[in-house]
Structures are given as C-alpha cells and as structure tokens.
Amino acid sequence: MNEDHGQSPTIVVQIGGKERMATTYGYRLFKVELREGFGRSSVDFSKCKDEHYLDVASRLLQLLMSTQVGRPLLRNNLSIEDEIDPPEGEVETFSGQKAFQVISEKKIQWAIYGEVFAGLFSEYEVALGVPGRTEDRELGDHAPSKRFRFALILPEEGTAGVLVVEVIGRTCPVDLITRWLAYCSQQQALAEEIDEENDKEFRPARAKAARWWRPVAQAMMDNDRLLQIIKEGRFGSVELVKHEIQSDRTRQKVKFKLKAPAVDEGVVKEVTAAIKTWFNERLPSDTADVRKISSNKDGAKTLAAIFGADVANLDFDDGWVQVEDEAGRPTNISPSRMSEIFTYPLSVGKKVDDETFYYRARVTYGQLSIAAKIDVEWPELGKTV
Known part of the structure; x- marks a missing residue:
C-alpha cells in the first residue's frame, strides 16, 4: 500500500438492511438530438419526412399508453410481428424486467409535457393492505411503479433540443423514454414498408429502406x-x-x-x-x-x-x-x-406541483443552454415566481 x-x-x-431515508425528488436535463435509424449524423427536427419530430413523438407516445415490458431491442432484422410482452402464463419471465407506460402527453407550442409510469417486476412480493379496509395483494405479476414527469422541448428548426426528466430517489427513466420512442418509430417504419396484399411476412432485406427516428439524450453537464x-x-x-x-x-x-x-x-x-x-x-x-x-x-x-x-x-x-x-x-x-x-434536488418526502417542477427546470436550462449550444423557446406553465 x-x-x-x-x-x-x-x-x-x-x-441486514439499510436505514430507510425519506424519498428525494429532483430532475435531470438532457441535450436531445435526432438520428435517422442507426446513423450518427444529427437530423433537423423539422425534417422527419414531411413532418416535425414533435408530431412524430406525440403520436408515438400515444401508442405507448399501455404497459411495455423490458428494454426493447433495436436491430435491422427485427420483425414487426415480434411480440413485445412475454407469453401469457410465463410469469417467471417478468422477474427483474422493467415496466414502462406513458400516462399522459400534451403538446404545447414546440414542447411536449407528459408523465410516465416506470417500475420493476418482482421488486416486491406483496402489497400489504390497510387492516379492515383493503386486502393484501400478491405482486408476482405486477410491477410497483412510480409516476415521473417529463418535458421535451424542441426548436422549430434545428438539431438540438432539451429533455427534462423527473428523478425519484436515484431512478430516472430517461433511457426507457428514448428507447421506446425509437423502437416504436422503427416498428412503424417497418410496417409501412410491407405491402399488405403481396407481402404478408417480413423480409429483413427490406428493413434497409425503412426510415425511422432515434432520439439521443446526453446529460447536460x-x-x-x-x-x-x-x-x-x-x-x-x-x-x-x-x-x-x-x-x-x-x-x-x-x-x-x-x-x-x-x-x-x-x-x-x-x-x-x-x-x-x-x-x-x-x-x-x-x-x-x-x-x-x-x-x-x-x-x-x-x-x-x-x-x-x-x-x-x-x-x-x-x-x-x-x-x-x-x-x-x-x-x-x-x-x-x-x-x-447533475440531479437538481427539488424536495424531500413530497413532490412539488407541476408548475414549480417545470419552472425550476426551465431556470436551470437557462443557466446551461449557452454552454450546451441549445436554443429553444420553453413554453411557460403559468408560474413565473
């Protein structure tokens, strides 16, 4: 030594166990760029075929308003007929898998505000009920999940936007958000490439022609x-x-x-x-x-x-x-x-309201935007203290 x-x-x-501390709440900011498929060059958000990526993302988020399981694979030979969810009845395959679901999304000017559920299957065995009021519940095929807020703010034209995602404890589901958006975009693109009348089965060679969009998030330092x-x-x-x-x-x-x-x-x-x-x-x-x-x-x-x-x-x-x-x-x-x-703390034990959450994130963005080379108009949500 x-x-x-x-x-x-x-x-x-x-x-033995660790001393349990009160839950902390905060947020992280990410610089967001767009790629076409597995490409490495940044794509202008306004040039996703004939529409803006904000419209694409809004549509994809609506498709994700049901429970998604795991971390989806992005690969050129992925069939649109592959099942996302594990086969019914094989509950053991859920163990340790992440659960993800979009709860809400709202497009305001050049921003999308939304919420997602994120959790883990088999993280807990039983949910104990309130004595005399509710029954205990086995959680073997359920994923206890927390609600996370997010906002995606993009330029009308340009290649750099900002994504803010809520942090609860040490959990931040940014990877689930960006990965599922990319996966859904790929699935849609592959579906559009199939002639339903003449080509009932997916042919991997045709995937090269499919155009899909992959958001890439990098933490703002x-x-x-x-x-x-x-x-x-x-x-x-x-x-x-x-x-x-x-x-x-x-x-x-x-x-x-x-x-x-x-x-x-x-x-x-x-x-x-x-x-x-x-x-x-x-x-x-x-x-x-x-x-x-x-x-x-x-x-x-x-x-x-x-x-x-x-x-x-x-x-x-x-x-x-x-x-x-x-x-x-x-x-x-x-x-x-x-x-x-670079998790910015907000509160301990209790969430702040939406206006405070987004206002604080917007202030932090203002402090980091020049160094990150991002210039977006962040719509306000009413609170301007």
Whole structure:
C-alpha cells in the first residue's frame, strides 16, 4: 500500500438492511438530438419526412399508453410481428424486467409535457393492505411503479433540443423514454414498408429502406455544480469492485469489493483530478468521435492506482467515488455515472406541483443552454415566481 496517502481500503460486509431515508425528488436535463435509424449524423427536427419530430413523438407516445415490458431491442432484422410482452402464463419471465407506460402527453407550442409510469417486476412480493379496509395483494405479476414527469422541448428548426426528466430517489427513466420512442418509430417504419396484399411476412432485406427516428439524450453537464461539490468536499467513500462471469455467461456477480470508508486529505487532490477528467470527457465537443471516453473499468484502474500497486494489481473492473448532494443523498460517481451528480434536488418526502417542477427546470436550462449550444423557446406553465 502507498503509506503516503494514509488510507487503506477495507473489505466491507453488510449484514441486514439499510436505514430507510425519506424519498428525494429532483430532475435531470438532457441535450436531445435526432438520428435517422442507426446513423450518427444529427437530423433537423423539422425534417422527419414531411413532418416535425414533435408530431412524430406525440403520436408515438400515444401508442405507448399501455404497459411495455423490458428494454426493447433495436436491430435491422427485427420483425414487426415480434411480440413485445412475454407469453401469457410465463410469469417467471417478468422477474427483474422493467415496466414502462406513458400516462399522459400534451403538446404545447414546440414542447411536449407528459408523465410516465416506470417500475420493476418482482421488486416486491406483496402489497400489504390497510387492516379492515383493503386486502393484501400478491405482486408476482405486477410491477410497483412510480409516476415521473417529463418535458421535451424542441426548436422549430434545428438539431438540438432539451429533455427534462423527473428523478425519484436515484431512478430516472430517461433511457426507457428514448428507447421506446425509437423502437416504436422503427416498428412503424417497418410496417409501412410491407405491402399488405403481396407481402404478408417480413423480409429483413427490406428493413434497409425503412426510415425511422432515434432520439439521443446526453446529460447536460454543469461545471459550476461540479466545482461546488468539490469545493464543499462532500466526498464519502471510494469503492472498487471485481466481478466474475456466471456459468451461463449472461450475468455477472461480485467476486470481491474493497472500500475506503472516507476520502482523507491525502487523496482528495487525486480523486478530484479523476472526477474532473471524467467530466471533461463527457462535455460536448466537435471532436467527440475521436476522443477517448473512459469506461468504468478505466475509472476503477485510476482509483485503484491512487492507493498503490498492491490495490492496482487486483484488476478491478468497476469503481466509484461517493458524494452527497444538497439533500444528503449519496451518489456514486464513475465515468458512466457522471450524470447522477447533475440531479437538481427539488424536495424531500413530497413532490412539488407541476408548475414549480417545470419552472425550476426551465431556470436551470437557462443557466446551461449557452454552454450546451441549445436554443429553444420553453413554453411557460403559468408560474413565473
């Protein structure tokens, strides 16, 4: 170990449950661009065939107002006849799958405001009823879900928009929103390519002609917020993890974990430098395609090296630094988790109203829009405090 740092990671074994904290609420902001199919070039939102993408998205969101299961696959040979839901009766296949459903969508000028349900099958076994009022309910084939608000604001013409998504605890369903929008767009495009009279079965070769749209969301990074976190020194632990592949080669499990319970003054400078590097790698850049973006394994190597050769030689494949936000909520930072520290807190224990939620998000957008190179007209929802 490197004695100069005065810090020794220790193996931590957790026994029993965690102390439950009140639910925190906040939001994240994302820069949104549009791709045609699997293309890498940005598409003008006003040039989706003969309509604006906002109209396309509104129509697709309406199609998603029923429960969707899992994370849909986007592939060129996807048949429009593939079933989205697991076969009826095979409840065990739902276990661990994400559930997603659009509750509402409302188009206002160049924005869509909406809400979605997101949850996880088999996360809980039973919903206990109120004594004398409601019965207990088995949840084996139900996914307890939370309601999340979102807003998609796009330019009338241009290639950069903004997506704000509510965060509850540490959950933010941005990937479900963008992925299901892309999947539905692909399915519609493939359906349009089929001549119903002469071509009853899908032929993969025809998928190349189908034009569909894929929204891409990138977290809007806030340098001032990062510097404030570093300045206040809200660092907690540093954790390093080594995984091993299960026998079926489809899952990983933790082989062992090392944890430095606190970041002392001896390593603050090096931990800060690592975080700044990960942050800068994720910033928008004209040369983004040729820059090296660190993986979580790269980040683990960087953190392990801070504690000397003995730790670095253990070949960790994941690692993170824990920090606390303004609400005292711990958040893990690694190369792929950078967006988590850019969750803007709103309340603890109780949601704020819609007007406050969207107003606060709009103010934050105003602070970040120039650096993110986004220029949209954000429709107000009445509250202008």
